[in-house]
Amino acid sequence: MSNIGVKIVSIDCEVAKNVITNDDLTKILDTSDEWITTRTGIKERRVVSGDESSTTLGISAAKKVIKRSNFNIKDIDLIIAAASAPEDVYPSVACLIQEATGADNAVCFDIKAACSGFIYALSCACAYIKSGMYKNVLIVATDATTKFTDWSDRSVCVLFGDGAGSAILTASNKEDDIVGINLISDGASGDFITLKTQGINCPLVDKIEHEVKPFIQMKGKDVYKFVMTKIPPKLEELLQDTNTDVKDIDYFVPHQSNQRMIDALAERLTIDNSKVISNIEHYGNMSAASIPVAIREGIDKKEIKLPATLMISAFGAGMTGANAIIKLDENI
Numbered sequence: 001m002s003n004i005g006v007k008i009v010s011i012d013c014e015v016a017k018n019v020i021t022n023d024d025l026t027k028i029l030d031t032s033d034e035w036i037t038t039r040t041g042i043k044e045r046r047v048v049s050g051d052e053s054s055t056t057l058g059i060s061a062a063k064k065v066i067k068r069s070n071f072n073i074k075d076i077d078l079i080i081a082a083a084s085a086p087e088d089v090y091p092s093v094a095c096l097i098q099e100a101t102g103a104d105n106a107v108c109f110d111i112k113a114a115c116s117g118f119i120y121a122l123s124c125a126c127a128y129i130k131s132g133m134y135k136n137v138l139i140v141a142t143d144a145t146t147k148f149t150d151w152s153d154r155s156v157c158v159l160f161g162d163g164a165g166s167a168i169l170t171a172s173n174k175e176d177d178i179v180g181i182n183l184i185s186d187g188a189s190g191d192f193i194t195l196k197t198q199g200i201n202c203p204l205v206d207k208i209e210h211e212v213k214p215f216i217q218m219k220g221k222d223v224y225k226f227v228m229t230k231i232p233p234k235l236e237e238l239l240q241d242t243n244t245d246v247k248d249i250d251y252f253v254p255h256q257s258n259q260r261m262i263d264a265l266a267e268r269l270t271i272d273n274s275k276v277i278s279n280i281e282h283y284g285n286m287s288a289a290s291i292p293v294a295i296r297e298g299i300d301k302k303e304i305k306l307p308a309t310l311m312i313s314a315f316g317a318g319m320t321g322a323n324a325i326i327k328l329d330e331n332i
């Protein structure tokens, strides 16, 4: 193991401007505030409109975190964007962020791990920093899932919202804010959540027989079961591997997908409710952005008091899962 540590310098975020409430949704769907609230805990969500997109949200979150960190943009040598449903297939969102921020010295690429994207990006950043290959990394997790939602599918469209989260990480020979990370990938459960896109075949060959629309399809109950069976053992493994007592976790910040799942995960881990950070009521599931947005907002609202040790946990299409224990200091 290298003795290079990883310092989390700053975390920031952006959310889409438009607020759509459950009552608004009753105008286009056979649903109710009561159904959505009791099944999910969601009351409202942010939805991109006009020219807003996962790219514009990601650029804004990137600019905010750079400003907050006081980092010289020219010192950023790697940008990783966790962008699973980007506006364009290419250029990458990371390259677009580079162009918009002037991070000319950075190498840029995207990763795709759906709602687990922020922690997957964190793990990549850590590996690069600890290897000595890059020193100053900007990660941006951005999704505008509402653009890939069938707004007549009430079992899916009520769940999602749009936002972006960002973080700057740097090499440190004094401290390591990443206590541990573990990741899960389970391609065999790939059909639990899908977002299929199709090109068009060459006119000289057969047409595609089954056309698909670029909408999220989800087997909600299977997702629920996957999370409850796969995530708690990996969280316990992470605590064990890092010699961390669950009592030493100051805050648990799980992926904001469903309040019932958040409560059930906290209960399985015997984490007191007072330590659980949840903002799902106002944002719904913002995919990879959920965790950094919840952290930034928790700090700003003084629900998270720093310095603190956080356990973060995400899951999403793939299926993927990702957990980490991180430390945040007062200047985040």
Ligand SMILES: CC(C)(COP(=O)(O)OP(=O)(O)OC[C@H]1O[C@@H](n2cnc3c(N)ncnc32)[C@H](O)[C@@H]1OP(=O)(O)O)[C@@H](O)C(=O)NCCC(=O)NCCS
Binding pocket: 030, 031, 032, 035, 036, 039, 040, 115, 154, 155, 156, 158, 218, 219, 220, 221, 223, 224, 257, 258, 285, 315, 316, 317
């Ligand atoms: C999606 C989820 C809230 C659905 O809850 P559920 O209790 O499983 O509900 P069901 O799908 O069994 O639906 C129950 C009934 O409610 C109806 N229903 C579904 N969505 C509805 C809505 N928005 N409003 C009103 N009724 C709705 C269904 O049609 C069904 O009616 P029926 O019994 O007449 O067929 C839940 O399965 C879930 O949260 N799963 C995890 C999904 C997730 O987190 N995905 C993202 C992971 S990153």
